[in-house]
Amino acid sequence: MSEAYVVKMPQLSDTMTEGVIVSWEKNLGDKIERGDIVATVETDKAIMDVEVFREGYLSGPLSAVDSTIEVGGAIGFIVATEAEINRSDVAAVPVETETAVSEVETESSDVAPEVTATVAQAEPEGTVSVIKMPQLSDTMTEGIVVEWVKSLGDRIERGTIVAQVETDKAIMDVEVFREGFLSGPIADVDSVIPVGGPIAYLVETEDQVIRDSAVVASASTAASSALEVVSSSSASSDTHQIQPAAGSAIPAARPQGKQATPYARKVAGQTGVNLDSVQGSGPSGVIVAQDVMSSQPSAIANVSAVPEVNVPGNGRPMSAMEKAVSHSMSSSLSMPTFNVTVNAVPSALIKASKKKGVSVTVSIAKACALAMEKHPTMNWCYQPVDKLVERSQVDIGMAVSADGGGLVVPVLRACESNSLDQLNDDWKGLLDRARKRRLSPEEYANPTFMVSNMGMLGVSYFDAIPTPGIAAILAIASAGPDGMPLTITADHRVVNGAEVALYLNTLKGLIEQPDTWMGPTGPAIPEGNWDYDVVVIGGGPGGEDCARDLVAHGLKVAMINDSPYPGGECLWRGCIPSKAWRAAADRIRDRAHDEHLGVEGTTKAKLNWDKLEKTRRHVLETRGDMALKTDKGVKIKVIQGFARFEDDHTVFVDTGGNSDNPHQRAAIGDGSQGEKISFGCAVIATGAPPFVPPIPGAEESLGTGGILTSDTVWGLKSAPKRLGVIGGGAIGMEMAQIFQDFGCKVKLFEGQERILAEVEPEIAKHLTAVLNEDPNLEIHTSVKVKSIKGNPGAMKLVYTGTDDKDHTFSCDYVIMATGKRPVLEPLQLDKTGVAVDKGMIKADTRSRTSVPHIFAVGDVVGGLMLAHTAGQQGRVAAATILGEDMQYNQDKDSGVIFTRPEAAFVGLSVDQAKAKGIDAVEVKMPMSIDAKAMITNEIHGMIKIVADKSTRRIVGVHYLADHADTLIGEGVMMVAGDMTLDQVAEAIHPHPTQTEMFGEMARRLLSRLRRSKRK
């Protein structure tokens, strides 16, 4: 016969110690499947289901409906076969059942039975329930009766609040979940009753109510009898010879998610050990007394080592709250702590908090949590013995003075993830309840970090004491001439001095520059008599879009650009000219498709280079002229010259080196001509020219023109016959295929294993295979270019191939497409304090640099070096300067690589999404099954949708397809608008278009998710 599985009273809330059987949902002998609900029980908070995760048959004895069973006590059994079912009548299972316990330890006496015994003696006739002092916090051992809300003889319904009690932390309600009449003996107002001790009774009928003045035993009596229990039991049955230190005899709260023996709980109560932090060594991990004792050796040793000085006079007993503070302060003596202080100027934070309408305390809490993103150890804690608890949720306890004296420490939860507004709302409620000492246990239990702000009391310096369970406490003193002292007292077992110092410096930065994380609280332009409100340096997409937005809001703006026309690299050397060449290449390529559709006589296309160049230049010049006229028309002061900083509010505009050739960047002048301009804010949008790595011979060949870059390739007088391209990024790939389409023999060399690092891996791999099918294009990855030499028209490029051998490629020109890097030295940023990181200007998502009134946008800040990225960042900078809340979000940015087929992306790939903690899944469809693609013979490639499994939000769309530059529009809207698969699945796409693929893919992925969920 197999052993019966015990259905136990589950612990359904952290304060629940027992439950009442409300109903049996299954009958004796019923077949039980995993996940079946067999009963409902009433906890201290609600009526909840008892679910069983075993298969078998429900067997008796079952606890009677309405019987009260301790958490962990058996309420029924599951047996394997019908033959084993015990069909005996429903019976009450004894309240004190602790199945695992008695087998493990012989120590069986507990305080609760002793208290119950006292109750039993005084219990009035017809008692249906004993109203006990509830344990309302994990540290609570006794409570004071503050007020009886109901009177003796009152009819009590389920959920009625009968009394209020004061715990060690707050004044709380005593709620009753049974029906009956309130009866004595009743605990007096102001009497101290141990947790679990009776404070009153519920009797069945009104005439059974005891109305006399008899009162239940107060804590002093209960405690002394409990101590007696301890001493007698340890003498008789403590097989482990444990001598717990004297202390509370009330058992500790049950640990969450594990079991502890009653004796272990008692020892924990006596030694002040939190059972949640103890590892059990008993059967199935049950915590036994020995575990409790060995978990706190240092604390116990320390507490007993504290000398007790007997002072003359009659001391009054401490209140519950005073005792709690005293005990936790004594236990903090076991922590090896040290102090570190840093001063911060709080004026910006105070101003920003006021403008946002949030409390400064809450802003500081949020800043503390944000600083922990960089220094997570500050949120950890030591756990006995020799363990560290690594926590990511930041729950900050902040001391508040209660009405009538005393400190209460409400805990502001999830400061790392909740918004400032949310935290402020939470805090308002907490503060109100804390002052009245009406906090619930979950509102003050288990902070992970603490803040004590005595600055408001005019304290010029102090430090605070951390208590076990946290690694550090921050003491905030009032601001003096050097700022506001922020002192952290920290546990050296968890963090060291350097970590705390770094944390404090990060915190100081956040306090002094709140705009970086609170968002703008007003226009960023400092007061002053500036020549211009804003000076924008650079007239490319980043600078021009920024300047236009600023003047549209009435600001006085100068845009300094070192070329005669705006447009920057994008117009003169980048997007637009390359797409003019691409358009010609497309026409040639499309002729091959004519044949496929039966259109003959068009296949022999011939390129007229001069005509193409004439068209290209015309487009550039027309657009440049249009842009300049618009800029001037909207009242941007366009200044041609090269700007460099003189200080953080002044630039010198050098007008001596200007080039009159709109196609080229101007040389920098010698400083003899120009003007000084002062500004409130500056926006650096100076771009990033091509970077040429130090390959032997590269510099010389740049000089002769044998090596071309994206700056100089536009000077070609004809399409080369043989071309070497170094670099498999977007520029290199586009150039390589354009020239192959022009009839040139092209070899592309890439050092990495794959091309197009920013493109989704499968798309990039597939594109390489497709391009290698082009007759005149070879893509070589994982190769090293060793040297380049020769003259224009006769160049030699030596490279080491994947075969480890050196090869030589002879060609007319080499295009160096090895990335772009900002050139920062001429800007003289050192005169401003603007920070630079790895050769790029450091800017946050609001385009702010390390100097609050100086911004940087576009290629000069790195990231995706794309024109629309620069434009968006320019608009973000303008919004921030104007005091509006706007941020650049790279996770929603997009790009198109104009090869044939085109590679394109918006948002995240599956790998990128997973790295951000999103449970991502993808669906893909090959272009070869699309009717339109088949008609035009544009069948290469695929489209992929990446979505978040749980929310079904679309987080990315990836393409390898002809016309991806148009198809990307729908993907951009999906990602930008946080659209879900369901919305795309329901959208009505027109037929026959390639957009139908999106609906199809969304429906397919939804169906897959539905099916996999069912398994």
Ligand SMILES: Cc1cc2nc3c(=O)[nH]c(=O)nc-3n(C[C@H](O)[C@H](O)[C@H](O)COP(=O)(O)OP(=O)(O)OC[C@H]3O[C@@H](n4cnc5c(N)ncnc54)[C@H](O)[C@@H]3O)c2cc1C
């Ligand atoms: C061949 C090629 C093809 C490209 N194709 C695409 C594409 O298809 N799509 C896409 O999105 N992006 C493309 N790009 C990238 C795009 O051109 C850039 O990302 C974009 O131009 C960056 O804009 P920006 O405003 O940051 O800088 P820029 O456009 O570089 O503008 C900066 C301007 O500031 C001027 N300047 C610099 N220093 C100073 C100074 N101290 N004082 C005054 N003026 C100064 C510069 O001369 C320049 O005019 C391509 C680039 C190349 C080279």
